[in-house]
Amino acid sequence: MILGLVSVCTPLGDSCLRRGMARIPPISLTHPASLITAVFTPWIVLGIALLIGYFASYLTALSWADLTFVMPAAGLGNVILALLSRFWLHEAISLERWAGIVLVTIGVGFVAQGPSLTERPTAEAPVPAEVQQPLLEEQAQ
C-alpha cells in the first residue's frame, strides 16, 4: 500500500517539475539566486507538494524495509507513468518503452519475492548496532 503511494506520487510530482523548469530561462551557476526563485513557480510548488507526499510514504517504507528493497520497488512508478499515458492520454508506447516496462516489472517481482529486511543476529532488537553507533556517539558529546 505504502509502496503503491510511493509509485504514484513520484511520476506525478516529477512531471509537474519538468513542466515548470521548461518554462524558465536557462540558469547559470554564476547566479545561484535564480535557482531559489525557480522554486516559487506554481508547477514547481505543485510538484514539490506531491514529492513531499512521496517522501513521507518512502520514509515509512524505509523504516521497515531495506534500501535495496525499496529502491527497485519505487522504480515501479515509471511503469505506472508509462501505462497512465498509454491508457489515459492514449499516447503510443514504443517497443523500447515496452521493453523497459517488462524489465522493471520483472526486477520488482524478483526483489519482492525475497525478504524485505536483512536478517540481523539479534531478532528482538530491530535497531542494528552499526547504524545506532553514530547516533549514540553524537548523544554522548
Add this chain to the structure above:
Amino acid sequence: MTIPFSASQPGFWAATAMIAAIVLTSTAGEVLTAAAMKSIGDLDEIRARSGLMGAIRAVLTSPLFFTGIVFLALAFFSLLLALNHMALSLVAPASASLTLVTNAIAAKLFLKENVDRRRWASAVLVCVGVYFLAH
C-alpha cells in the same frame, strides 16, 4: 521542445559533472536517510504508540535524517540545474538508473545490507528498464 540547440548546450565534461553531482549527492542522501529510518525503528509501531505527531517528531529530531535531507536537497538543486541546461531525455534516464546501482553498492558498503544475487539482479533489471522508460 522549444529549446534550440545553441551555445548554451554544455560540453561532455560539464554534462558528466552535472549528472555525477546528482548521482553522488542523491546516493549519499538516500543512504543517510535509510540509516536514520533504521535507527528510529518501525514508524507504524511508533505511530501506534505515540500518535502521528510522535512519529513525525521522531523523524525530525534525528540528526542522521537531517544530514541526509541536506544531501537530498543538494541532489534536488543539481537536478533542477541539469534539467535547465540539458535535454530531459538525457538527464532523467541517466541519473535515475545510475542512482539505483550506486545505491545498491552504497547500501552494501555502508548499511551492511544483505545484497544477494536476487537484489543485484533486480537492481540491474530495474536500472536498464528505467533507462528505457525514461528515454
